[in-house]
Amino acid sequence: MLRTLDLTGVDGAYRTLLPRGSFDVEAAVAVVHPIVADVAARGAEALLEYSEKFDHVVPPSLRVGAADLRKAADDLDPQLKEAFLESIRRRRAVAGALELDPDPEPAVLADGASVGLRNIPVERVGLYVPGGLAPLASSVIMNVVPAQVAGVTSIAVASPPQREFGGLPHPSILAVCALLGVEEVYAVGGAQAIAMFAHGVQGLCDPVSLITGPGNIYVVAAKRLVRGLVGIDSEAGPTEIAVVADDTADPAFVAADLISQAEHDPMAASVLITDSTALAEKVVAEVERQVAGQLHEERISTALTGRQSAVVLVRDLDQAVAVADAYAAEHLEIQTADAPAVAARIRNAGAIFVGGYSPVSLGDYSAGSTHVLPTAGCACHSSGLNVRSFMRTVHVIDYSQAGLMELADGIERFAMAENLPGHAAAVSVRRPR
Numbered sequence: 001m002l003r004t005l006d007l008t009g010v011d012g013a014y015r016t017l018l019p020r021g022s023f024d025v026e027a028a029v030a031v032v033h034p035i036v037a038d039v040a041a042r043g044a045e046a047l048l049e050y051s052e053k054f055d056h057v058v059p060p061s062l063r064v065g066a067a068d069l070r071k072a073a074d075d076l077d078p079q080l081k082e083a084f085l086e087s088i089r090r091r092r093a094v095a096g097a098l099e100l101d102p103d104p105e106p107a108v109l110a111d112g113a114s115v116g117l118r119n120i121p122v123e124r125v126g127l128y129v130p131g132g133l134a135p136l137a138s139s140v141i142m143n144v145v146p147a148q149v150a151g152v153t154s155i156a157v158a159s160p161p162q163r164e165f166g167g168l169p170h171p172s173i174l175a176v177c178a179l180l181g182v183e184e185v186y187a188v189g190g191a192q193a194i195a196m197f198a199h200g201v202q203g204l205c206d207p208v209s210l211i212t213g214p215g216n217i218y219v220v221a222a223k224r225l226v227r228g229l230v231g232i233d234s235e236a237g238p239t240e241i242a243v244v245a246d247d248t249a250d251p252a253f254v255a256a257d258l259i260s261q262a263e264h265d266p267m268a269a270s271v272l273i274t275d276s277t278a279l280a281e282k283v284v285a286e287v288e289r290q291v292a293g294q295l296h297e298e299r300i301s302t303a304l305t306g307r308q309s310a311v312v313l314v315r316d317l318d319q320a321v322a323v324a325d326a327y328a329a330e331h332l333e334i335q336t337a338d339a340p341a342v343a344a345r346i347r348n349a350g351a352i353f354v355g356g357y358s359p360v361s362l363g364d365y366s367a368g369s370t371h372v373l374p375t376a377g378c379a380c381h382s383s384g385l386n387v388r389s390f391m392r393t394v395h396v397i398d399y400s401q402a403g404l405m406e407l408a409d410g411i412e413r414f415a416m417a418e419n420l421p422g423h424a425a426a427v428s429v430r431r432p433r
């Protein structure tokens, strides 16, 4: 099922050789462009039409009522509720302990010359929660908790309407919104939800300043399209997993993890990077065995047989690290003899899962880490969604006249060198008279 790519005799240029989906976000941008423009022009009417077209249901109300949110929380199975609450507790603990930067003391550069730094939360955000192929209640937690910890005061959530639930988003998504105290929830999915957040819809939803959250290729494309009008987090699109494993790895663990992420989307990518042909063969056999009879067998098989998935054979773990860095996976598992040491050498990954007992599924739900992570190689320049994603860093410059005068000659010369005398004059005018 998984094809094999032998890189043992290759040095460098891995990026061009590695398996990656043929999907083209720009092609999806062309698809969603008219949708976004239509929502901007026609508002709620367009939202309803696209819901009917793509989600096959017309929501009775585009904004979910308070009673529906309350009911979803009240109807929750107590054990599932406890799992949700534990996930919230852990994500909150990590967000508060590691991601929330207090404002540092200003840097004093000379007498009367200081530069400070303030971390200011974005005021209003739109958070997208996927609900096409699976209702990702966990994505509510991954979006909302860091926004709340950052101090965002206005939070709106959107998720596709579900025919099965009368045009509301999935009840578990509504229940988690209610548990987190989110009151503004929309039954809107895909590119139309991103357009609603970016442009606002008269009488329904005010525009936001920042849109975050994962989604399929159309959601990613719409986020790329509205970027600039609003801020976005990373392009967190169709899921990827790469596993670096040696002959000490358990093939059943590796196979289960490759399958777990292939389950998300026919476009999902599962890649095993190994220096052991014996392990590779065992994993391929295990994958065949475990996929058979899975609930989402067809989707998984499509993902695993697509050109985006493969077993990549490497000479040794040094090459494995270089290949993993070139691939820059959304999720990277290290299942090797000294997993922490190998993990410490990785530079490019959305999140790193160390050892046999840190599967991606743990991070998807309850580890305390984020599961909203950059895909398609974006992990070499972007970070997963965290408290800082919801903050702007603002420099605060506070110089006295004496502090400015110490630099006046240099600034005037600098400005003249750039042929900008007006800049020089704005300093000269402040010289003591």
Ligand SMILES: NC(=O)c1ccc[n+]([C@@H]2O[C@H](COP(=O)([O-])OP(=O)(O)OC[C@H]3O[C@@H](n4cnc5c(N)ncnc54)[C@H](O)[C@@H]3O)[C@@H](O)[C@H]2O)c1
Binding pocket: 031, 054, 055, 129, 130, 131, 132, 133, 134, 136, 139, 160, 188, 189, 190, 191, 192, 214, 215, 216, 217, 218, 219, 235, 236, 237, 238, 239, 264, 265, 268, 330, 371, 372, 373, 374, 375
């Ligand atoms: N990278 C991450 O952090 C991360 C996290 C979780 C999930 N994901 C990914 O999120 C995605 C979820 O996708 P999903 O489809 O289940 O749900 P989704 O909510 O992202 O997308 C569903 C919406 O897509 C739109 N759509 C469907 N077909 C369309 C078409 N032909 N043209 C225009 N719009 C169309 C519809 O409006 C629909 O409401 C998966 O790819 C999954 O792997 C990524």
Ligand SMILES: N[C@H](CO)Cc1c[nH]c[nH+]1
Binding pocket: 136, 138, 139, 238, 239, 240, 261, 330, 364, 371, 372, 373
């Ligand atoms: N693996 C997904 C991130 O790519 C997140 C998720 C949510 N639920 C299950 N999995």
Ligand SMILES: [Zn+2]
Binding pocket: 239, 260, 261, 264, 361, 364
């Ligand atoms: Zn997952």
